[in-house]
Amino acid sequence: MLFDRRQIFAALAAGAAARMVRAADDSVAIPGKRPMILHNDRPEDLETPVRYFDSYLTPVDVFFVRQHIPRPAPIDPETYRLTVNGMVSKPLSLSLADLKKLPQYTVPAVLECTGNGRGFYSPKVPGIQWGRGAIGNAEWNGPRISEILKLAGASSGAAFLETDGADTGAIKTPDFIRSLPMAKALHPATLLALNMNGQPIPNLHGFPARLVVPGWDGTSSVKWVIRLSATAEPNRGFFMNPGYRYPKYALPPGTPARPAELEVIEGMPVKSTITAPEDQSKAPLGPIAIRGFAWAGEQAIERVDVSTDGGSRWREARLTGARLPFAWRLWQIEWQPTDPGYYTILSRATDSAGRVQPIVAEWNPSGYLWNAIDRVGVTVEKA
Amino acid sequence: MRKLVPMILAALLAAALWSADQATLDRGKKEEQQSCTPCHSLRLIHSQRLSRATWGKEIDKMAGWGTVVPDRDALLEYLVANYGDDKPVPPPAMSEDGTGKK
Numbered sequence: 001m002l003f004d005r006r007q008i009f010a011a012l013a014a015g016a017a018a019r020m021v022r023a024a025d026d027s028v029a030i031p032g033k034r035p036m037i038l039h040n041d042r043p044e045d046l047e048t049p050v051r052y053f054d055s056y057l058t059p060v061d062v063f064f065v066r067q068h069i070p071r072p073a074p075i076d077p078e079t080y081r082l083t084v085n086g087m088v089s090k091p092l093s094l095s096l097a098d099l100k101k102l103p104q105y106t107v108p109a110v111l112e113c114t115g116n117g118r119g120f121y122s123p124k125v126p127g128i129q130w131g132r133g134a135i136g137n138a139e140w141n142g143p144r145i146s147e148i149l150k151l152a153g154a155s156s157g158a159a160f161l162e163t164d165g166a167d168t169g170a171i172k173t174p175d176f177i178r179s180l181p182m183a184k185a186l187h188p189a190t191l192l193a194l195n196m197n198g199q200p201i202p203n204l205h206g207f208p209a210r211l212v213v214p215g216w217d218g219t220s221s222v223k224w225v226i227r228l229s230a231t232a233e234p235n236r237g238f239f240m241n242p243g244y245r246y247p248k249y250a251l252p253p254g255t256p257a258r259p260a261e262l263e264v265i266e267g268m269p270v271k272s273t274i275t276a277p278e279d280q281s282k283a284p285l286g287p288i289a290i291r292g293f294a295w296a297g298e299q300a301i302e303r304v305d306v307s308t309d310g311g312s313r314w315r316e317a318r319l320t321g322a323r324l325p326f327a328w329r330l331w332q333i334e335w336q337p338t339d340p341g342y343y344t345i346l347s348r349a350t351d352s353a354g355r356v357q358p359i360v361a362e363w364n365p366s367g368y369l370w371n372a373i374d375r376v377g378v379t380v381e382k383a
Numbered sequence: 384m385r386k387l388v389p390m391i392l393a394a395l396l397a398a399a400l401w402s403a404d405q406a407t408l409d410r411g412k413k414e415e416q417q418s419c420t421p422c423h424s425l426r427l428i429h430s431q432r433l434s435r436a437t438w439g440k441e442i443d444k445m446a447g448w449g450t451v452v453p454d455r456d457a458l459l460e461y462l463v464a465n466y467g468d469d470k471p472v473p474p475p476a477m478s479e480d481g482t483g484k485k
Contacts, residue, residue, distance in 0.1 A: 029481035038478040042424040046478065061482055070422070124432050124468055126441055131475070170422040172449030 032202055034062050039128045043067035044204060048133035053275040053293055056321055056330060057108070057197050058136035065204050066113045066134065068239070069173050072166035072224050077208050082148075082192075086162065086229030089153030096208050099194060102143035102151075107189045108327040109214035110137045110295045111221055114244055114265055117361070117370025123254045125367040132273050132374070137293070137328045140212040141195040146186040149230065158230035161185035163211050166224035174238035178222050179231065180213060184266070189214045189326060192225060214326035215298035217265050217368075219244050240264065246368055253363035268297030270357055271371040272304050272331070272349035279376040284383040288335045290317070292374070295328035296351035303350045304331040310344040311359075311373075317347070325352075337380045348373045404460075411461025414454040419445070428462075432470055438462045 028041045037047035044065050052062040077096050084092040113134035118127050128134075145161065160179040167176050184190060193201060193212045201207050206223025213220035219239065234240060245262035272294035277283055290308070294301045300323045305314040317333040337343060348357045361372035419428060433441065438459055446452055 027477070027479050029479040029484060031481045031484035033478065033481045035477050035480055038426065038476045039430060040424055040427040041478075045427070047475075049477075119472070123434075126431055126433055126437060128427070129430050129472070169448070172447075173422060174448070 030065075030204075032061060032204065033065075036062060036064075037131070037133060039130070040067075043069065043071050045128050047130055048136060050132055050273070050275040050278060053133075053273075054291065054330075056137065056328075057139055060138070060197050060199065060202060060205070063136045063138065063196075063205065064111075064113065064134045066128070066218060067167070068176055069167050069169045071204070072168070074203050075166060075208055075224060080208050080226075082209065082225065083227040084148060084152040084229075085227070086231050087155040087158040088149070088230050089155070090151070092148075092152045094148070096194070099143055099148075099192065099209065102147055104141055104194075105144055105188070105191060106139055106141045107191055107212065107214055108137065108139045108324070109189070109212060110135060110268075110326065110328050111212070111218045112268060112295075114217035114219050114368045115366070115370075116218075117372075118367035120370055120372070121361070121363055121367045123363075125365060127367050132275075134218075135273075135295075137295070138196050139198065140191055140193040141198070142191045142193040142209065142212075144188060145190045145192055145211070145228070146188065148192060148228065149186070152230075154230040158182055158232065160231045160234050162227075162229040162231050162235050163222040163225055164227040164229075165206070165222045166226045176222065176239055177235050177237050178220060178239060179235040180211075180216075180220060181266075182230070184213065184216070187214075192228075215267050217244065217268055219265075234264075244368070245366075247364050250362050251364065255365075257365040265368060267299075268295070269369055269371040270294075270296040270299065270301075270349050270351040270355040272301075272347040272357060272374055274345060274347050274374045274376045277345070277376065277378045280378075281376075282379045282381055285337060285340050285380050286383055288337065288378075288380075289332055290335050290345060290347075291330065291332045292317075292347055293328045293330050294319075294347075294349040296325075296349065296353075296355065298325050299351040299353045299355065300325050301329045301349055302352050304329075305348045305350075306333045306335075307346040307348075308335055308337070308343050311346050314348070323352075340380050340382045342377060342379050345376050345378060346373050407457045408461050408464055410454055410457035411459070411464075414452065414458040415461060418450055418452045418458070421450075422448075426476070429466060430473065431466055432468045432472055433462075433466065434468045435459070435463045437468075438466075 039045040046065040082094040116134035119129035162179045164177045191212045210223045248261045274292045276291040304317040307314045317331040319329045321329045361370045
């Protein structure tokens, strides 16, 4: 018997509805993940609670997860093939073993969802209402994209790299395809990562191979990569346009985008985040460590300043870790409040290009690139 | 007595109006369960706090991706009534520990 589209849709919908009625209220355990902030369970969109950000490398089992369309069925590492085609002289079909034979490089880099912090924008915009935790710093390891393209004999006339993940849209939802200017694809830090923090990339994070585009928004780092194509023109699918674009000229908050004036997002802005104390927490009067992380896309973090009085006075925090592009730096400052009461703590990062975290993040219709000075409130109580 | 009749009528009318409203919201909820669950969970929808205009645009965006919404008006009323931008933001939901699971 043949099913037409309508029947398949109806069957899909009925099955999904039955699953959903349960899942809408019930809590959910995500295999391989500790408790995380649950924005969406099908597909999984998970945010890292700030208390897990105390280590330089964010552990895989609390690393944030972002998906647009249903996750592909687990990929069999034995039968996996990466297609390399387009403007190349030798189209390739590479196995995982082939990819492992290429020189392997390790790059510590932050991945941050383009919409991290969207929940802080006012007026509210549609999209996952991320707080502080759609970000993580990991050590990525795998072959360079430049060496894969060299193997395929990519033409010097190719201006873009188009990357397709194995995930496909349901019904008429668009396929997840992204393109990257060739100059960034050929950067020595741009990898087809096979490992994350020293272990094979878990399925939720793109097993067996994902793009890692250091310094750029997380959406550039396509998961479950099955095709790399050298192209003359950028892809024009939904996830390149209008998805993941930012107004060229700032708009009054709450007003719609002007499609002709939207640009593809590339390098990420300068940003620091306070991870301790937690917002609206209580602390006994005594010494308090204020901690956080800071990163600046393709730049390095130069300094982080902290205020404990709402921004009247600032002190420079102590940075740990190397001054690197792409990766974050952790920072810390000791604070000894003299009185109990409510305090507003702020952090402000400055990067190697002289960019300074702004007081007000620029509102935009998709709620991207939130990077306002971070702010938490803490009540200090008599010990 | 002369005053009572209009009062009863007014009460009946109010009840009818309210139930019409409630009936629309119930239809909207049903519509959501049928039309909005094939591609993602309802969590993604219920965590938003949007204006009527933005909810309308969201429904149209989903329709553009093949979502069939026979009772659009009721769905819109339901979304605005429960997840409008005047409603408080819900506390974050947490997943349970899944580290033991494969």
